[in-house]
Amino acid sequence: MRAAEGFTGRANSTLTCGDPGVPIPEALRAVQAFARDHGIKPTAHVVNGSSPEAAVEAAGWRVDLDHPGGAESLVMTGPLEKFAEGVAESRDLPGWWELTAGSEVTAAQRHVLGSGGNVCFASLTVEGTVIAAVRGAVVEDVLHVARLAVRPSHRRQGLARRLMGELAGWGLEQGATTCALQVAEHNEPAIRLYEELGCSEHHRYRYWIPAVS
Structure with a gap:
């Protein structure tokens, strides 16, 4: 989990890499709590086609199409x-x-x-x-x-x-x-x-x- 007063997407998002050790919905609630505590937008940094991606979507999250840097990066x-x-x-x-x-x-x-x-x-x-x-x-x-x-x-x-x-x-x-x-x-x-x-x-x-x- 990363927070830097909103400067850059990567520095203000949670990297979803591997098993968080808890169910994905619970992990995403922790992401939201972390974001509230740091005054940033709750955001998950998700690699396309990775194992967490489908679970993140199933938990009711969506791609941030309005992200200033664009919705998708290489x-x-x-x-x-x-x-x-x-x-x-x-x-x-x-x-x-x-x-x-x-x-x-x-x-x-x-x-x-x-x-x-x-x-x-x-x-x-x-x-x-x-x-x-x-x-x-x-x-x-x-x-x-x-x-x-x-x-x-x-x-x-x-x-x-x-x-x-x-x-x-x-x-x-x-x-x-x-x-x-x-x-x-x-x-x-x-x-x-x-x-x-x-x-x-x-x-x-x-x-x-x-x-x-």
Whole structure:
């Protein structure tokens, strides 16, 4: 069970992975109680086709079609050596946070993006302005990629590809061999980019919420 003041779906949902040790309806009631205690929407992070999925639906939950990030996301993975080029420098710049998290950065946002292993805040700048940013975290031999963003004024210039290449180079230096990332199913340009970098779909997941709040 995860709560972070509403910042990101994954950090504010309960991962349904394996047997909870109690009947699913009881486990989902615990999810709702946890959400109430933390002031967030009760949400279950469910892998498509997993054993809990049918039980979650049978308990009266539904897919959150109004989720800000989209109803369904892909988890993609790929070897870093295929697209590594250069080595990113980790720089905790105000512009990095403004581009990836917004102008008012909260303690929860800093915790979510700053924790989870060996973290890199990679960016590209022009005259002191961050124009592209991405976050990477190495856990064991996997580079987890998140928050890739390019300013609208600088898109379609290959900056996302360049930044991913530099982040992959950083990941290799930290002992990672594989990357893992999440992308909304409707974000076709991002999916195409990751496919061109050698990534492929590993699985999909959706967020489920109670049908009656």
